[in-house]
Amino acid sequence: MSRASEQAYAKIRAHVLSGAARPSEQLTEDQLAQIAGVSRTPVREAVRRLEDELLLVRSDTKRLFVADWSRDDIEEMFALRQMLECHAAERAAARLSREQIAQLEALNRALKAAIELPAPDVAQFLEANRAFHEVIVDAAHSPRLGQMLAKLVEAPVVLRTARTYSPEDLRQSARDHDELIAAFAARDPDWARAVMGSHLRRAFHTFARAVGPAAGE
Amino acid sequence: MSRASEQAYAKIRAHVLSGAARPSEQLTEDQLAQIAGVSRTPVREAVRRLEDELLLVRSDTKRLFVADWSRDDIEEMFALRQMLECHAAERAAARLSREQIAQLEALNRALKAAIELPAPDVAQFLEANRAFHEVIVDAAHSPRLGQMLAKLVEAPVVLRTARTYSPEDLRQSARDHDELIAAFAARDPDWARAVMGSHLRRAFHTFARAVGPAAGE
DNA sequence: CCTCGCGTTATTGTATACAAAACGCGCCCG
DNA sequence: CGGGCGCGTTTTGTATACAATAACGCGAGG
Numbered sequence: 001m002s003r004a005s006e007q008a009y010a011k012i013r014a015h016v017l018s019g020a021a022r023p024s025e026q027l028t029e030d031q032l033a034q035i036a037g038v039s040r041t042p043v044r045e046a047v048r049r050l051e052d053e054l055l056l057v058r059s060d061t062k063r064l065f066v067a068d069w070s071r072d073d074i075e076e077m078f079a080l081r082q083m084l085e086c087h088a089a090e091r092a093a094a095r096l097s098r099e100q101i102a103q104l105e106a107l108n109r110a111l112k113a114a115i116e117l118p119a120p121d122v123a124q125f126l127e128a129n130r131a132f133h134e135v136i137v138d139a140a141h142s143p144r145l146g147q148m149l150a151k152l153v154e155a156p157v158v159l160r161t162a163r164t165y166s167p168e169d170l171r172q173s174a175r176d177h178d179e180l181i182a183a184f185a186a187r188d189p190d191w192a193r194a195v196m197g198s199h200l201r202r203a204f205h206t207f208a209r210a211v212g213p214a215a216g217e
Numbered sequence: 218m219s220r221a222s223e224q225a226y227a228k229i230r231a232h233v234l235s236g237a238a239r240p241s242e243q244l245t246e247d248q249l250a251q252i253a254g255v256s257r258t259p260v261r262e263a264v265r266r267l268e269d270e271l272l273l274v275r276s277d278t279k280r281l282f283v284a285d286w287s288r289d290d291i292e293e294m295f296a297l298r299q300m301l302e303c304h305a306a307e308r309a310a311a312r313l314s315r316e317q318i319a320q321l322e323a324l325n326r327a328l329k330a331a332i333e334l335p336a337p338d339v340a341q342f343l344e345a346n347r348a349f350h351e352v353i354v355d356a357a358h359s360p361r362l363g364q365m366l367a368k369l370v371e372a373p374v375v376l377r378t379a380r381t382y383s384p385e386d387l388r389q390s391a392r393d394h395d396e397l398i399a400a401f402a403a404r405d406p407d408w409a410r411a412v413m414g415s416h417l418r419r420a421f422h423t424f425a426r427a428v429g430p431a432a433g434e
Numbered sequence: 435c436c437t438c439g440c441g442t443t444a445t446t447g448t449a450t451a452c453a454a455a456a457c458g459c460g461c462c463c464g
Numbered sequence: 465c466g467g468g469c470g471c472g473t474t475t476t477g478t479a480t481a482c483a484a485t486a487a488c489g490c491g492a493g494g
Contacts (some may be wrong), residue, residue, distance in 0.1 A: 041448050061476095
C-alpha cells in the first residue's frame with residue numbers, strides 16, 4: 001500500500017494493540033487522522049482493513065469502535081483457525097519443497113534458541129513461530145486460504161499482552177513443530193493434519209486458561 | 218453502505234458479471250466512476266470490496282483488472298467452501314431452531330416449485346438455494362465463518378451464465394436438501410456434515426464439467 | 435538494431451472542502 | 465413526571481483539485 005495509508009494502518013493498529021484504546025471505545029476518523037498524522041482519506045482506507053481484520057467494528061450506524069471479543073468469539077476464531085490450518089498442513093505435506101522443509105528446521109532452531117536463553121525472549125519466539133506457520137500456509141498454495149488465515153492469526157494477538165507464556169508451553173510448541181517437520185518429511189498428510197490439530201487445540205486451551213476463567217470449565 | 222458507494226458497488230459488479238468487461242481487462246477508477254455515475258471516492262470504496270470478493274484484482278503496481286480464474290483457482294474455492302460449509306452444517310445441526318427447520322422446508326418447497334414449472338425458472342431456483350444455505354450458515358452462529366463463506370459463494374456466480382443447469386441436476390439438489398433437513402431434524406451433526414459434503418462436491422463436478430474440459434479428467 | 439534513459443501522459447494516492455446523516459440535549463406537550 | 469420531537473453539534477460520506485508514481489514512447493548512444 002501507499003505510504004500514508006500504510007502508515008495510518010500501522011499507527012492505528014499499534015494504537016489499538018497497545019491498549020491505548022480500550023475495547024468498545026469509540027474512535028472518530030478525525031482522531032485517527034491526527035494519531036496517524038495523515039488526512040482522513042488514507043485513514044478510511046486503513047480503517048477498512050482493520051475492520052476486515054476484526055480489530056475494529058462498526059455500529060449499525062457507521063460509528064467506529066474498538067472490537068471487544070467475547071469468549072465465544074475467541075473460541076470461534078480458534079476453531080476456524082484450526083480447521084483452516086489443518087487443511088493447510090495437509091496440503092503442505094504434499095507440496096513442501098526440500099528447501100522449505102529445511103527452512104522450517106532452521107526456524108524451529110531459532111525458536112528453540114529464543115526459549116532457552118537465560119530469560120526466554122517471547123517476542124523472538126513469536127516471530128519465529130509466525131514465520132514457521134507462514135511457510136506452511138504458503139506451501140499449501142491456496143491464496144484464499146492464506147488470506148483467511150492471516151485475519152484469524154492476526155486477531156488474537158491483541159490479547160497477547162495478557163498471555164503469560166510458561167517455559168513448558170514454549171517447549172511443547174517446539175516439540176509439536178519437530179513432529180510437524182517429521183510428518184512433512186515423511187510426506188504424510190494425515191499425520192501433518194493430526195499434529196497441527198493438537199498443536200492448535202492445545203494452544204487454545206493454554207490461551208483460554210490464561211485469558212479468563214472459562215464459562216463452565 | 219451509503220448510497221453512492223453502494224450504487225458504485227452494484228453497478229461495477231453488474232458490469233463485470235454481465236461480461237461487459239472481459240477477464241484480465243484493465244479498469245481505471247475514472248472509467249468506473251463514469252459507469253457508476255459517482256465520483257472516484259465511493260468507487261475506490263466499492264473497488265476494495267470487489268477486490269475482497271475476488272472479482273477484481275490489482276497488478277503489482279496497483280493497476281486494476283477484472284479477475285481471471287484458472288481451473289485451479291475454481292477448484293480451490295470449491296474446496297474451501299466445502300470445508301467451511303460442512304463445518305457450518307455440523308454446527309447448525311445442534312443449533313437450528315424448529316422455526317428455522319420449518320423455514321428450510323418452505324424454501325425447499327419453493328425451490329422444487331421453481332424446477333417443475335413447464336420451463337424451470339433458474340433465477341428463482343438460485344434464489345431459493347441461496348436462501349436455504351444462508352439459513353444454515355446463520356444457524357451455525359459463527360459470524361466470521363459466515364463472512365468467509367459469503368465471499369466464496371459470491372465468486373463463482375460470475376460464471377453462472379456459462380452454466381447449463383440440467384433438470385436432473387436441479388432435482389438432485391432438491392433431494393440433497395431434503396436429506397439435509399432430515400439430518401437437522403434428527404439433530405445429527407455427522408449426518409448433516411456428510412450430506413453437505415457430497416452435495417457440494419457433486420456441485421463442483423457438475424460445474425467443472427460445464428465450465429471447461431478438465432485438465433486431466 | 436538494440437537498449438538505456440528521459441520526458442510525457444495516464445493512473446492512482448492524498449488533502450481539503452462541503453454535503454448528508456446521526457447523535458444528544460433540552461423543550462414542549464401530554 | 466415522562467416521552468417524543470426539533471435543532472445544534474458531531475461524525476461520516478462525497479466531490480474535486482492536486483501530488484506522486486507508474487507506464488509508455490521517443491530519441492541518443494553503443
